[in-house]
Amino acid sequence: xxxxxxxxxxxxxxxxxxxxxKGPGCKFQKKRETSSNGYVTYSWKCKxxxxxxxxxxxxxxxxxxxxxxxxxxxxxxxxLNMRVIGKDVQSLGDEHYLWEEPSNEKLKGIYFRKNNMxxxxxxxxxxxxxxxxxxxxxxxxxx
Numbered sequence: 001x002x003x004x005x006x007x008x009x010x011x012x013x014x015x016x017x018x019x020x021x022k023g024p025g026c027k028f029q030k031k032r033e034t035s036s037n038g039y040v041t042y043s044w045k046c047k048x049x050x051x052x053x054x055x056x057x058x059x060x061x062x063x064x065x066x067x068x069x070x071x072x073x074x075x076x077x078x079x080l081n082m083r084v085i086g087k088d089v090q091s092l093g094d095e096h097y098l099w100e101e102p103s104n105e106k107l108k109g110i111y112f113r114k115n116n117m118x119x120x121x122x123x124x125x126x127x128x129x130x131x132x133x134x135x136x137x138x139x140x141x142x143x
Contacts, residue, residue, distance in 0.1 A: 012040060014139045015053075019044060024131050026051060044132075049106070049124040051132055058116045061094070068095060068113045075120060082111065088130065092137045098126055114140045 016028050026046035033040050042053040056071060058064040075082065082099035093114025101107035109122040110133040117140050123129035 011057075011139060012042075015042065015055075015136055018135045018139050019132060022135055024128060046124075046128065049128075051121070051123045051128060053122070053132060053136065054120045055136075056118050058118070061116050064113050064116045064118055065094065068118055071118045071120070080122075082109070092133050093140070096133075098129075112137070 012031060016031070019026065020028055023044070024046060026044035029043040029045050029050075031040065031042050038056050040055045042055075044051045044053075054075070056067070058067060081101055081103065083102050084097045085100050086098050088096065088098060088110065092110065092112045094112075096110060096112030099109050099111055106124045107122060108124070108126050108129055109120060110126070110129045111118075111120045112133060113119070114137050119133070119136055119140075121129045121132045121136070123132060
């Protein structure tokens with residue numbers, strides 16, 4: 001069962017605020033909620049590049065664990081070719097991996113699951129993705 005985006009409005013606000021206050025100087029641009037599949041997409045403008053974050057909440061951690069591979073597949077079906085390049089030294093949550101887009105050297109990211117949330121951070125570098133992922137993971141810990 002997908003947790004409706006409206007139920008996560010507090011978490012959404014905390015994510016936006018945390019990145020705006022503690023992030024690498026990026027400016028929040030927009031948030032889009034998709035009611036049909038439960039995705040919430042956030043966009044920040046960082047100098048000459050964009051950072052995008054896609055989140056999806058589930059009713060339980062077990063349900064999120066079961067959906068971890070499914071969301072990655074959904075993203076690939078919609079054109080994001082995530083080639084796994086490893087794991088981070090410091091865990092972001094229950095499971096995660098670093099990825100890159102083979103056909104676009106300026107698109108890298110971190111895909112992770114924490115508690116009942118699955119998150120994909122897309123950025124121009126792993127370092128930028130790591131900053132965003134850490135801030136988001138910290139906010140999920142608070143919820």
